[in-house]
Amino acid sequence: MLNSRFIRRELTSSPQQSIILVLCVALSMVTLVSLGGFSESVDSSLLRDARALHAGDIIVHSNYDLSSPLSEAISSLRRKGMIDAVRVYEFYSLVRAPDREGSILGDLKVVETGYPFYGTVELRSGRSFRDTLQKGGIIVEENLLGRLGLKVGDRVKIGSATLTILDVVTKEPDRPVNIFSLGPRIFISAEDLNEIDLVKKGSRVMYKALLKVHDERDLETVAADLSKTAMKGQEHVETFKTSESRIKRFFDNLLFFMSLIGIFTLLLAGIGIQSALTSFLREREKTVAIMKALGGTGRFITSNFAVIVSILGITGTILGLLISFSLQGFFPVLFRGILPGDVVPVISWSAVLQGIALGVMVVALFTFLPLYRLEDVKPASILGREEIRSKRGLLYYSVFAAALILSTVMVVWRFGEVKTGLYFVSGTIALIIISSLGAEFILLFMKKADVRSLALRQAFRGLFRPGNSTRAIIITLTASLTVISAIYLIELNLDADFIRSYPADAPNLFFLDIQPSQKDEFARTLGIKTEYYPVVRARIASINGEPVNPQDEQRRVGDDLTREFNLTYRDYLLSDEKIIKGKGLYMDGWDGLQVSVLDTVLKMRGLKIGDSITFNIQGVPLEARVSSIRTRIKASIQPFFYFVFPEKSLMDAPQTIFSAVRVEKERIPGLQNLMVSRFPNVSAIDMTEMVSLFSRVMGRLSVIARFFTLFGVVAGVLIVISSVLATRYARIQEAVYFKILGARSTFVLTVFALENIILGIVSAIFALIFAQVATWIVCKKVLEIPFTLFTGTSLIIILSAIFLATTTGLLASISVLRQRPVIFLREETKE
C-alpha cells in the first residue's frame, strides 16, 4: 500500500512548503513546552526545597505579637525538647546614614540566633551567617550600599539604634526573589530589637515563629496542637507542606498567564498548519488526479500523504522540542529582575511528553481536513484547471466539532477550572470569528470596488487568487497583533495615567505607624497642615451572622474578605466621597455600632443598609450595622477607607495614625530624615519612588508577555510565506503575462507590494480596533483607571504591521519577480 519512493520524492519536491509546515508544528508547541520546562527549572532551582523556602518545619505568623497562650505553647514544646524555635520580625522602616542626608526604605528582618533552620543565607565574604550577625551589627543587600553610598564597616541609623554594616547578603533561602520587596533586605540580630525600638503595639510588623521539629513524625501533631491554641483569624500555624509560598504563588500565576499566550499561539499555529498543508496538497492535485486516473484508490493516496504529513509532523515536533530547550536557556535573561540569575534549566520529561502529545494532537486535528479534501480531486481535473470544491458533509462538520471540543478540553485542563477555561476559549473563538467576518466584509468591498489605478486593481484581484490564504493571513495577523497591541496599550495606559502622570495635587510622602501619643508633636515637627487618619487593623469574622469562609474567598479573583482591613473613624465625608445609599454617613436614632461601607466592598459581598458585619480587632469581636454606602467621586491617590466608624466608637482601640502630604520632590529626603530621626518608629514612604518601582516591575512583566505573544505574530508571518509559495505558479504566470504585454518590473513589483500592504493595513486596523476595545474594557472595568487612545503608538502599530506583511510577502516573491517570460512560456508550451 505505501510507496516509499513516492513518499521520499514528495517530501523533497517542495522543500519550502515542507519547511513551513514543520515550522508551524514546532511553533504550536514551543511556548507551552518551554514554559513547562522553565516552570520545573524554577521549581527545582528555587522552590523545590519547601523547608528552605520557609526556613523551618512549622511557620507561625501573625500581624500582631503572638498571644500568650501560643507563645507559652511554643516555649513548652521547647522545654520538652521536641522543637527548636526562633522568633522573626519582618517590617519596613527607613534607614539612613547618620552623617548625611538621604534615607531609603529598608526591608528589615530581625532574627534570633538559629535562623534559618533550613537553607543557607549566603554572604559575599563567604562567612557563616550565624557567626557573622551579632548584636550591634547588620547584614545588608548590596543595593543599600549603592543607594546610600556606604560600604561594609560603615554605620547606619535604624529606628533609635546606630548599627554597623558587617557584611552583604547575596542569597536568602526563604526569599529567592525580591520582586515583592519595596526596599533592600537588612538582617538585624534580635538582640538589637529593643535598641531599634520599632516593634511596638500597632506597628505594621509580621511576627513569626519558625519551628524545627526534632522528630519528623511529630510534625503534624505539633502543628495541630499549636493551631488549636492560636487565635482564630489572627494567628496562623502552617507546616512547610501546607504553607503556600508567596513566591511560588506568584510564579504559578505568572507562568499560568504565559501559558494562556502559549495556548493562543498554539491555535494560531494550528491555522498555519492547516493553511500550509492545504497549499502543499494543492500543488499536488494534478499528481493525485493522475494517480487516480491510473487506478490509485482514495485510500492509497490518503494513506501515503498521511505518512508524508506524519513525517513532517514528527520533524516539527522534534524541532519544537529542541527550540523549547534552547529557549529555556534564554529565559533567565528574559526574566531578569524577577528571577535570580542562577536558575538552572532542566529537561522536564513531563514537558517533553506533553510537547509530543501536543504535537501529535495539533497535527492530527489541523491536517485532517486538508487530507480529507484529496477525496474530491477527480481524474478529469488533469484536463482543466477547474477549482475543486469540497463537499462539506457530516464528516467535515464532525471533525470540525471534534477539533473544537478537544481544544476546549485541553484549555480547560490547563486552566484547572471550567468556567475560566470556557471564557478563554469563547474569547479566542470570538476574536477569530470577528476577524473572519471583518475579513469577509473587506474582501467583499474590494471585489466590488471600482478602482482607477491599474496596479491597485491588480493587487485587489491578487487577493482572490486561487490558493491565496488571504482570509487565514488576515485572521492570524489580526488575532496575534490584537493581543500584542492590547498588552502594550494597557501598559502605556497604566504608565501614563497611574505612574508617570502622578497627580500634581496628590500627596507624595506618606507617614505610617505614627503612634497616637506622637500625633501632636509629629504635627508640630512636620509643620504642614494635613489630615491625620487613625488606622485600626481588623479582620471580618462574619456578615449577617454567617462566618466568612476562607476557601470561598480565596477562590475569588481580586480582593477578598479574609484579608486584614484598615478601619478608621470620623464623622465627616472626605472631599472625594459621596453617599450613594443612606441618608448620611450614619443613621440618627440607631442603637449600637454603625459603619459606613465603601461601594468597593459590595464587589466582594452584596451588602445593604442594616446588614451587620462582625469585625475581629486583635481578638475582640465588634459588631456594627451598615449605615451607609459611600463611593469615591474620582480615582485619586488620596487615602481612602473601606469601613468608617463614628468618631467615638473606635477611639480607644489599638491604632496607629497615618498621614500624607504633598511636598516638592527636592524636599522629600530632608523631610524624611527629619521626621524619622525624631520619630524612628514612623515609616516615611516616598510614593513617587514606590510608583516608579511598580512601573519597573510592570514594564518587565509586559516585556515578557509581549515576547511570548510574538510567537503568534510569527505564525502569521509563516502563513504569509506559505501563501506566497502556494500561489507561486500563479504569481509567476501573472508577472510573465504582465511583462509580455509591456509592463515594467516596477509595475509587477508594485502590484505584489500593494497586495501585501493591503493585507497589512486590513490586519493592523482590525487589530488596533480590537486592541483598543480590549484596553478600554481592562482600563475602565478592571483597573478603573482613565483610558487614553495613544494615537501615535497606534500609528506605529499599523505601520509595523504593514512593514511586516509587505517585507515578508516581497521577500518570498523575489524569485517570482526575477522569472524570465521565455522560460515560463517554454515550459507552458511543452505541457
Place this chain on the structure above:
Amino acid sequence: MNILEAREITKRYTIGDRQVPVLDGVSLTVMNGEFVVVEGRSGSGKSTLLSLLSGLDRPTYGRVFIEGQDITDLSEDELAPVRNGTIGFVFQSFHLVPSLTTLENVIFPAELRGDPDALKKGEELLRRVGLLERGGNFPHQLSGGEKQRCAICRAMINDPKVIFADEPTGNLDSENGRAVLELLLKLREERKTTLVLVTHDMEISKMADRIVTLKDGIITGERRHAQ
C-alpha cells in the same frame, strides 16, 4: 521597408554540460504589412525563431531589429514599450490572465500605456469577434475558441505594427481553428498589420504572402505564395 530583421541569429541551449543548437545562423527580413508563415516539423526551431524575433528571448549570436531598432541587448524593462506598443502576441496556449475577465484581459495592454479609450476600444474589439456578452466571464469559463479570440483582441488593442502568432490554432478543433485564423487575417488586413505566424499546418501556409521553411535550425526554403 523592413519592419523585422534577423541577422545571422544562432541560438544554443546549455543542458548540463552540452550545448544544444536550435538555430544556426538564421537571417530573415520581414517587410511592413507582410504575412509570413514559418513552417517546419516539430523541433525544427520555429518557435525559438519566433521568440527571438519578438524579443522574448536573446540569440546566442546575431542581431535582431524591430523597426530598425536593435533589440538584441535591450533589458526586459527596455523591451516593455516595444511589447506594449509595437508588437502583439497570440499563443497556442492562449496565456490569458486567469484573474481578469475577458474584457479586462483585452484592455490590459491599453491600460498599461494609459489609454483613456481603452474600455471603448476593448468593447469594440470584443463586439467584432462576437464576445461582448462574454466580457464579464473569466478565462476558465470560455471555450478554447473564445479564449483565442480574446487573445487576438488583446494582441490588437494597441494597434501594433507586428503580430507574432505561435501555433494559434494548435489547441483548437478544425472548425474553431479556421474561424480564429480567418479572424486574425481579417483584422490584420484591416489594420495593415505585419503577421509572423508559426505553424506546421500546410493549409495555413497557403494563405501567407511568404513561407519560410525551417529544418534542424536553418532555413531550408523560402517561397512566395502565388497571388
